[in-house]
Amino acid sequence: MSQSGAVVTTIRDRIGSLPGWGAGDIVIEPAIPILASPSWRGVDGFPWRAINKSNGESIFVKVMDRDAELYIDVPCAFQAAQRASDLGIGPKVVLADIQAGILIMEDLNHGWRVGTLERMLEPKIVDAVMAARRLFQAGKPLSKRKGVFDEIEHFYVAATSAKAQIPTDTEWLVAELRFAAAAFGGLDTTPVPIHGDGNVSNILISDAGEVRLIDWDRATTADPLEDIGSFLVEAFDQEPEARDAFARNAGAFDEAAFNRARIYGVADDLRWGLIGALLAAKSARNTLEFYKFASWRFLRCRMAVREPRFGEALRRIA
Template sequence: MTPEEQQDRVRAAVAAVPGWGGVAVTAEPAIPILASPSWRGVDGWPWRVVDGDGRSLFVKVMDEDAAFYIDVATAFAAAGHASDLGVGPKVHLADVAAGVLVMEDLGAGWRVGTLDRLLDPAIVDAVVAARAKFQAAPALPRSVSVFEEIERFHDDARACGAELPADTGWLVSEMAVAAAAVAPVAAAPVPIHGDANVSNLMISDAGEVRLIDFDRATMADPLEDLGGFLTEAFDQDPERRDAFARATGGFEERAFNRARIYGIADDLRWGLIGAVVARRSLRETFEFYKFASWRFVRCRMGLRDPRFSEMLRRL
């Protein structure tokens, strides 16, 4: 889709929003696309629409690169639920057929999440609370675990000839062992945000948090969401343990082990997604491969940690 075709689709969607029909607007790209290190703006083209009175809307046009790993109907339903619950931007229009989502524009006073903001325990707790609140949303039409997606995306990567690390087969087989260990103790599926990339947070100057980009939302074990976030937010387990204890009202080792395993698995899943997009995308950039490489490295570090087998044993 050309930029001109996207702009036409954006304008048509905005015209269908109450109060915006027949209004003269300016549409321009909202943010730079940045795959590495945070996968920002890759799943859909972001646009900002402004009228003559200074009102603005944020519009996302889904990209064909993301079709293999995003269910648009589920993503848009999840964004709507988050809007209703107050943990995501207000959704004004969701056109699944056109792949266009029109939302409030979180502008002045709001910034995209960065790892340095997560050094503040209050911000971490606000992110965890928002994710937990979303888990009370109505059931989503999609239900899949991280382990199931690893198998599928590994097949996709091999089928398209994606460039993969030499030990990818070992990484995947280790995750199959982990999946078998986790299955008997997994919690009942609930709606989860499903994407721990820090760029999928908006944080206000006052410390308020909104979750954005519900493209990976699904029904899954709630600790899958928490585990992915703890892996993204912290380099070391002591900090993860502290945040986990605050999130769950106390430290329970078996639950923490399950969350950590999910976090390590999430790295492998994203590594495979990045590798497939790097191979298939018409966007000529090395950023997709860089992103995938880092996620493979962090997954490998987790699996080679001597404590990993102990996590499996103590589930």
């Protein structure tokens, strides 16, 4: 039996235990195309859709890829997905099997679309996304407690140990973000649970304008501004739009807080560049997509760090 055939068999076994799914004609098929570059969509876990032909119902099944152990805390990711489900800001979780790395959720398919940069031009959508993040941040700490600066150190060691193909100035970028980490270390912050992934393709938007956050694989307990920063760097190409969104949702503009969020966004680019490089070196999936994705995140990080405004923002974080 092929690997995909074995996965389908495993999915079928899990689905068989769900109410209403134990009998009938069940079709299991790939749900969405997997694309690392530019959106990192479906990379962490292969996405399947199971359809009950007898009644037309469907559910979404995420099967974590073997690469997940390189960069994901699966128990924490599943914990976060369940909490988001309970809060109504993520798809409803039907079954979570951490041991097998299988997460079964409601299928937000018809009437829902993946977030795009164009939708981020709509203040109501952006405000709904940020409100969902704030709601999640109000909960108890998650089991994982690593922030972006911790992960930069971890993935830099992992990428260099794997002899990953990284830019020649990576050591300099890491040093610059270490300097930022040291500055942030002197601040009084309260870590909270965060989604931790600002990719707009991890937002589902309904035809009625509701939003759901998906892919909780970077969830952790960290500074809430890290969550905002990872979102702002992905959602807005220009600082004025990011500034407007930040001020609108904070109630008033706090320059120090905004600067911290922006620097977190720069750090997030470096982290993802290192993750992409690590997977390009170690994944069994023979594709250039990981390298392409890493190259873009390294480039955007480099551009931001070289900007005079980076140093100015770092001087104004308190």
